[in-house]
Amino acid sequence: MTLYLFYFLSFLAVLSALMVVVSKNPVHSVLYLIMTFFAIAGHYVLLNAQFLAAVHVIVYAGAIMVLFLYVIMMLNLNADTEPQKGKWLRVAATVAGGILMVVLVGALRSAADTLPVTAHDNQIGMIKNLGKVLYKDFMLPFEISSILFLVAMVGAVMLGKKEIK
Amino acid sequence: MFTPALIYIFILIVVIFSVTLVIAMYSTYAERKVAGFLQDRLGPNRAGPFGILQPVADGVKMFMKEEIIPDVSNKWLFILGPSVAMATCLMTSAVIPFGSGLTIGGTFYPMQVADVNIGILYVFGVVSIGVYGIMIGGWASNNKYSLLGALRASSQMISYEVAMGLSIIALVMMTGTLSVREIAAGQPGGHWNVLYQPLGFLIFIICAFAETNRAPFDLPECETELVGGYHTEYSSMKLGFYLFAEYINMFISAAVISTLYFGGYNMPFIGRFITDPNTLSLVGTAFLFGKIFFFIFFFMWVRWTIPRFRYDQLMNLGWKGLIPLAILNIFLTGLGMWFFGKVG
16 A cells, blocks of 8 residues: 555656646646645655654745745746747757766666665654654754754845845 | 444544535625624525525525636636635644544544644645645636735735744643644643633734635735735636635634634533533533634624725734744743743
8 A cells, every 4th residue: 555655656746846847837837846745745754754744845835835936926927928948958958967867877876785774763753753853963953054044034134125224 | 444443534524524514604604694793784584594595595506607717817727726725625624633532332433533743733734735726726817806816815824824833833832742632632621722822822813814814814805906806707616615715714713723722622610510421522522613613703703893904014913013922922931831830
């Protein structure tokens, strides 16, 4: 059952990720990207990481993608108004993308053999365990990343101000 | 495959689903009756005794209307919009405990579809997805008023989600759990969370008004400025879905408020009169629905009493009023827990 779910979610994730790139209408692209995020959240649930799944949906699908959609709707990009790229650019993009894929596959192939084989702790995704790990073992990185967020927030507010006195 | 637990869950889902729909249906009737009462009118009284069949008549009318999909609209997204709005608002009730549970044949069956250990986050996740229904519908209509309504709705909902999340953090700090069931069970007797979190509750209920697009925050469908807001182009049952989703959201918000802040299915002193656990559980469910009905009435009461905000006032209230207050509330809760120890 879980295996079938895994295959279904993976298929959905890959397909919708492809559709993000392929579809001409930017709004469709955003909607497919949201679908990709949902499929990935489903993978988190399969790994018993419910907290991660919920936060993933709230932050990425619920907040960031809404802002994406917001901007794209405001700009009102359409297939008609969008400048279409030339033929040669398409060929070049395909070749470059294909070469990148070859490199990635080559890099990941050797990495698959060196993965550490450890017993999977299936309770690690539960919120209590996750909180303990975050606040005990990774206290400093956690705090530093929150300062990073604070800096980004202050920067955004500064940029958003009409004039700096 | 078909274990009794699975069959029980299936029955529970069907019951909650139909109860939600019936309550939402009769909320439309109640809204008009309450509006009539507050404005010294009679309200609907033609269909059946006291107009009790009015929602049925409205439903038939909605289905019989001609269905128009505008030629310039994006057809798939135009249909997807109301579907998403309806689907998301029906998903939230999965984590709400509608009672402590029933013991049938020695097995305990909780009156809740799924007790996930991140229950509140699940509610937030579904609420944050709900905005897509309005956004997609508003954009796909290819109408300026619809687009403006959709943009208003999305920015309003995103802004108030922040304050809502922050007000819940104080509650979670106090109860020490994210499971809705444990929060409900942790308020026995009269120890309702609202007594310990009055400020948090105030912020939460204001945000609930904004999230459900109810007056005084119903700017996405502000008819004096935007014709019909995001559903200007919608007709027939698609329009019905949007309107209906609002009433379901109201019911769900009332249920979440009652569960998180007003003890859920708990009622003080009731344990003294009834000893049988099954009866007690059913009485608890009745009390929960009493609380839910009160909050639905409260939603209507406010709608027909307070005039609509202006959009900049709404944004100022959200970002400059509620979010700092919610952060202050977290700080005060921390101080309280530091001095008096953990409550409960």
